[in-house]
Amino acid sequence: MSTLTTPTTWTFEAFTAAVGDAVQAPSIHNSQPWRFRWTSDGAYVLLDERRRLAVCDADGRMARISCGAAAYNLRLGLAVSGLPARHRLVSGGALLYLWPAQPRPPTPMERRLHWQISRRHTNRGPFADTPVGPGLPQQLADAARREGGWLDFVAGERALTTLAELIRIADAELRANSAYAAELRAWTICANHAVEGIGPDACGAAPHPAEIMTRRDYGGPGRGVTRDLSRHPAVAVLGALGDGPDEAIRVGMALQCVLLTAADLGLATAMYSQPIEVPATREQIRRAIDRIHDPHLVLRFGYAPTTCYTNRRPVTDVIDA
Numbered sequence: 001m002s003t004l005t006t007p008t009t010w011t012f013e014a015f016t017a018a019v020g021d022a023v024q025a026p027s028i029h030n031s032q033p034w035r036f037r038w039t040s041d042g043a044y045v046l047l048d049e050r051r052r053l054a055v056c057d058a059d060g061r062m063a064r065i066s067c068g069a070a071a072y073n074l075r076l077g078l079a080v081s082g083l084p085a086r087h088r089l090v091s092g093g094a095l096l097y098l099w100p101a102q103p104r105p106p107t108p109m110e111r112r113l114h115w116q117i118s119r120r121h122t123n124r125g126p127f128a129d130t131p132v133g134p135g136l137p138q139q140l141a142d143a144a145r146r147e148g149g150w151l152d153f154v155a156g157e158r159a160l161t162t163l164a165e166l167i168r169i170a171d172a173e174l175r176a177n178s179a180y181a182a183e184l185r186a187w188t189i190c191a192n193h194a195v196e197g198i199g200p201d202a203c204g205a206a207p208h209p210a211e212i213m214t215r216r217d218y219g220g221p222g223r224g225v226t227r228d229l230s231r232h233p234a235v236a237v238l239g240a241l242g243d244g245p246d247e248a249i250r251v252g253m254a255l256q257c258v259l260l261t262a263a264d265l266g267l268a269t270a271m272y273s274q275p276i277e278v279p280a281t282r283e284q285i286r287r288a289i290d291r292i293h294d295p296h297l298v299l300r301f302g303y304a305p306t307t308c309y310t311n312r313r314p315v316t317d318v319i320d321a
């Protein structure tokens with residue numbers, strides 16, 4: 001009689017390779033607020049409190065979303081290794097615990113999304129004035145739903161104007177705070193761009209006052225024609241079916257599933273978290289989109305050439321021995 005031997009956990013090599021995928025996730029100001037721990041029977045994703053942004057992310061929401069995005073990549077990396085993960089949210093110091101499911105070959109979708117991990121990037125360049133293809137918003141909303149999130153596209157000129165105005169108000173409020181400006185400088189001009197933060201090429205040009213969607217000003221140069229050409233941007237609000245710190249991790253996993261799906265569909269993406277960082281505008285967005293639960297991020301989709309990639313710390317810096 002033959003016995004089937006089911007691997008009980010990932011090898012350290014397979015885990016390290018998947019962490020290599022995880023660290024390519026987006027994070028607020030490219031702060032990479034994550035750590036990963038490998039144990040004899042599973043793995044943990046942890047929040048690195050030392051890398052949480054004290055001013056613009058006092059409650060840790062943005063750091064948790066970032067960790068959730070990294071966790072999604074970790075899961076994809078493990079899935080393509082042939083030993084996918086099951087996971088559950090945990091309380092205490094860790095955010096997520098993962099343990100091996102039955103070995104199986106990766107699905108075509110897992111392969112495609114995994115391939116996009118190193119290709120996806122945040123695009124702060126101008127988007128073309130080409131409407132997002134029909135059916136694509138639905139595919140993106142489905143991607144969010146698969147991970148327990150929701151993605152509401154903003155329909156109509158009036159709703160878009162309202163959201164754009166809330167982003168503008170929040171951005172102005174943040175910029176008026178000198179501690180916010182100092183924190184932003186620390187993660188842009190003053191950061192070690194070889195491993196973290198947002199370097200001059202990734203900052204995008206200085207935001208043009210006539211742009212519909214107010215980009216965060218990362219101190220980029222105001223060079224040439226910087227105005228966004230798109231008159232009808234495809235904009236959506238991302239959230240999950242609950243509030244509290246746990247939900248932000250779920251939102252992060254939904255975010256990364258949406259971003260990789262967008263990349264797979266040939267779409268560029270941009271993020272706007274200023275109106276979420278300001279409680280009053282966050283609440284106004286919640287009411288405007290008629291949701292019970294908090295919105296967590298505003299996303300924009302469209303067509304634009306590749307701009308610039310940011311760097312990451314080596315995996316050895318983020319794995320707990």
Ligand SMILES: Cc1cc2nc3c(=O)[nH]c(=O)nc-3n(C[C@H](O)[C@H](O)[C@H](O)COP(=O)(O)O)c2cc1C
Pocket residue numbers: 024025026027028029030031062063065066069120121122123124197198215216270271272273274297308309310
């Ligand atoms: C929670 C969260 C909030 C973010 N907020 C913004 C934002 O307001 N404006 C922006 O341009 N990018 C934003 N980003 C994108 C990050 O700056 C970006 O992911 C990081 O610099 C790494 O670059 P990459 O996405 O190109 O890999 C955000 C990302 C996350 C995960």
